[in-house]
Amino acid sequence: MQTINTVTGPIDASALGTVLAHEHVFVLNEDYRLNFLPDWDEEAQVAHAVQRLSEVKALGVDTLLDVSVPGMGRHVERVRRVAEQAELNVLAATGLFTYSDLPLQFHYTGPGLGFDAPEPLVEAFVRDLTDGIGRTGIKAAALACVIEAEGLTHGVERIVRAVGQASVATGAPVIVHTNPHTRSGLIAQRILSEEGVDLRRVMLAHSGDTGDVEHLRHLAEAGSLVGLDRFGVDLLLPHATRMATLLALIDAGFADQLILSQSAFCYSDWFDPAKMAELAPNWNYRQIHERVLPELRAHGVPEETLTTMLVDVPRRFLLGANEQGLPTPIR
Ligand SMILES: [Zn+2]
8 A cells, every 4th residue: 555645644545536736725924924914813714724625625626735835834734724624635745935045044054055064955855754844743745846037046956956855865756836938947857857856756837837838848758747737827828828738738648747736825925815816816726627627628638638637647746656556537
């Protein structure tokens, strides 16, 4: 029996089922919350999140991968409270989220630095995956890092290499938040390959923000999974273009490397909720099931292909190629 760690404990891999492989529950920096968010209501926000994730469950989703790592205010005990009540499998991730600089806690300490030490990021990430996060006992199931338009800054390179080393040490898969307009997925592939990571276990997130199918084919041909994971974020790319990209990649035979998700959240301190509702009214957890799947069916895409993208690809990503489970159909 192969198991996978969720925020509520290990589950049999066969229970993964239909997976939304790039979502968030809370994006909430604790320093910000304690100092600048006087109206935060913990109980109301947990209750709201339980309602949202219960809706996700009702759509037929079994598992949600919460890619909110430190830098986005990861708080796995809060997520555990929500997951328990929503009865949804929620997987946690480890890594660091930044576009440029490392947090100061890591800035001065590391190989060759003033406080010379083995890379502390690797140790931190491996501990999250193997011993658990803090004292919660909750173990991360995946690694996540970022290469944005700022490119491979010194801080970002340290994180990506540490994520690669932690992946090799533990077998955990890697999500890289990329920017397809600056083609940072290519940089991610190069650095992670140099660290010995199998690119088939690397998901290049936010690839679907472009209509440049040639670029995405190129990324997929190197083995990586291509994240079409911002359905609903119409202000970054219209839905019709996202669908055209998806259909083109399916037609080109890449369905078994595609991840469908929304990168939605119950709460994010990045955006004013009222402004969000106005600028991105479709940014929610329901886009794949209520909008994308019906449109794919209308285009004649067979059910097996939908199962491939929502069940088989995430499972292979999370568990690796050794897993021999039979696919379960989408409910
Ligand atoms: Zn995201």
